[in-house]
Amino acid sequence: MKIAPRLSFGGEFTVPGDKSITHRAIMFNAAAEGEAHVTGALLGEDCLSTASCMRALGARVEIEGECVRVRGTQAFRNVPLLDCGNSGTTIRLLAGLLAGRGVSAALTGDASLRSRPMERVAQPLRLLGADIRTTEGHAPLRIAPAPLCGCNVDTKVASAQVKSAVILAALGAEGETTVTEPQRSRDHTERMLAAMGADIRARGCTVTVRKSGLRAADVRVPADISSAAYFLVLGALRGEVLCKNVGVNPTRTGLLRVFDKMGVRYALENAYTECGEPVADIRVYRSPLQPLRLGAEEIPSLIDELPVIAVLCAFAEGESVISGAQELKVKESDRIASTAEMLNALGGNCVPTEDGFVIRGVRRLAGGRVRSLKDHRIAMSGAVALAASERGGEIEDAACSNISFPGFYGLMGVKGE
Ligand code: S3P
Numbered sequence: 001m002k003i004a005p006r007l008s009f010g011g012e013f014t015v016p017g018d019k020s021i022t023h024r025a026i027m028f029n030a031a032a033e034g035e036a037h038v039t040g041a042l043l044g045e046d047c048l049s050t051a052s053c054m055r056a057l058g059a060r061v062e063i064e065g066e067c068v069r070v071r072g073t074q075a076f077r078n079v080p081l082l083d084c085g086n087s088g089t090t091i092r093l094l095a096g097l098l099a100g101r102g103v104s105a106a107l108t109g110d111a112s113l114r115s116r117p118m119e120r121v122a123q124p125l126r127l128l129g130a131d132i133r134t135t136e137g138h139a140p141l142r143i144a145p146a147p148l149c150g151c152n153v154d155t156k157v158a159s160a161q162v163k164s165a166v167i168l169a170a171l172g173a174e175g176e177t178t179v180t181e182p183q184r185s186r187d188h189t190e191r192m193l194a195a196m197g198a199d200i201r202a203r204g205c206t207v208t209v210r211k212s213g214l215r216a217a218d219v220r221v222p223a224d225i226s227s228a229a230y231f232l233v234l235g236a237l238r239g240e241v242l243c244k245n246v247g248v249n250p251t252r253t254g255l256l257r258v259f260d261k262m263g264v265r266y267a268l269e270n271a272y273t274e275c276g277e278p279v280a281d282i283r284v285y286r287s288p289l290q291p292l293r294l295g296a297e298e299i300p301s302l303i304d305e306l307p308v309i310a311v312l313c314a315f316a317e318g319e320s321v322i323s324g325a326q327e328l329k330v331k332e333s334d335r336i337a338s339t340a341e342m343l344n345a346l347g348g349n350c351v352p353t354e355d356g357f358v359i360r361g362v363r364r365l366a367g368g369r370v371r372s373l374k375d376h377r378i379a380m381s382g383a384v385a386l387a388a389s390e391r392g393g394e395i396e397d398a399a400c401s402n403i404s405f406p407g408f409y410g411l412m413g414v415k416g417e
Contacts, residue, residue, distance in 0.1 A: 001398030001409060005367065005390060006388070008238050010238070012243075013231045013241065015227040016406065019046060019404050021221045021222070023050045026050050027097065029070035032213075034216030035070065036070050037068070038070060044404045045087075046087035046090065050087065050089070051063065053083070057098075072216055085109055088161055091113060093189075095118075096166060096168035097169070098143050101172055106140050106143070114138055124179070128148045128170065130148060131144040157181075160189065167193065167200065171212055178209075179209075183296070183299075186252055186300070186301075188277070198212040223244065224247065230408070230412075231411075232282060233309075236289070237315055241284050243283075246280060246282050247278070248271070253301060254299075255305045258302065261290070261292055262313075264285075268282060289316035289361070290316060291320040291361055303325070306325060314359055314361055314365055332377070339352075339378065339381070341371065342385065345370055346365040346366060346370065346386065348362075365385055365388065368389075370382030370394070371396045372400055375400065376403040376405065379398050379400050380408055383398070383414070
């Protein structure tokens with residue numbers, strides 16, 4: 001995919017629905033009593049993996065335009081092999097959901113997903129009594145029926161996928177389960193399950209859950225701040241951008257705190273709440289940029305935005321240091337290595353560290369060729385970097401953007417998509 005340099009970039013954009021919320025709306029309603037409509041759903045490849053797994057398990061999931069109609073089932077079928085594609089959220093949340101429901105199933109995915117750590121989810125589920133095996137720490141995962149019993153779980157990493165897996169298993173466990181994480185990760189699971197009638201309470205970094213059934217609930221999915229991030233960053237570099245109806249749940253808005261620290265001017269407009277999730281339009285203005293310091297506390301609220309935040313840092317004046325982000329190593333690619341490779345290939349100066357990057361910003365990138373390594377967020381961050389660069393250039397394996405953002409290049413105005 002060829003990306004031309006853009007001296008100015010601006011306008012009003014509506015990016016696709018939130019990936020985390022779409023996965024949950026389909027999966028939870030597929031386990032609930034009744035029928036629900038999920039509107040504004042993201043129909044990217046990851047969420048389609050969730051839809052096809054839930055169908056294989058016996059739920060009815062029908063896609064009509066941007067609406068997904070879900071009729072749940074209380075008795076999942078045994079399935080010899082569920083393909084979760086590239087999607088960490090699908091495999092980890094499903095592991096928790098299936099653990100307490102009397103089902104035998106194996107869960108697997110593509111080569112990238114099979115290389116990602118799965119004991120982080122299997123270990124806490126075993127504490128509840130789950131019969132779950134990994135393949136030397138990875139997928140395929142094998143789940144067999146076992147009675148679950150509530151307990152206290154402390155997770156080692158701040159991961160919404162791990163937390164959500166425990167919560168979903170706890171819905172089918174006798175007694176009470178608490179799950180405590182080192183920092184607060186995104187809380188869409190807690191909000192949605194509460195709206196579906198689950199007995200769930202959240203306080204600080206601890207969530208308490210008791211055995212409960214779920215009632216179907218319609219969900220209107222806000223636009224994904226992780227997808228809006230590409231347009232907002234390009235706006236901060238090249239012009240005025242407005243992203244409409246973006247989910248601004250505080251567990252997801254670390255990017256706005258980065259804007260505060262770097263001196264990016266922005267405003268939230270038309271704020272409202274939809275299905276328990278705060279939503280607003282975000283307007284950003286081209287701004288001179290200061291370097292950034294980011295530590296572990298702030299990472300969970302912007303983990304998926306770090307590659308494009310690194311691009312922003314390359315255009316700041318001075319040295320930015322991002323630390324406490326070792327989780328990047330186990331994403332769809334090793335995003336510490338792949339982000340550094342992307343920036344350096346374009347003439348940037350990014351030194352990868354054990355848990356982040358040091359980026360020497362010189363307010364410009366020359367341009368060149370980016371290897372996406374089939375990681376959607378590297379491809380799209382590379383496209384932003386190239387659009388803001390002097391010469392532009394090319395992205396290899398650019399189509400992986402379809403994992404989370406179908407139509408990305410077209411919306412950016414790139415010819416050829
Ligand atoms: C997600 C949680 C995050 C995030 C991923 C989506 C979710 O992963 O990176 O894109 O929907 O729960 P971790 O839970 O592994 O941090």
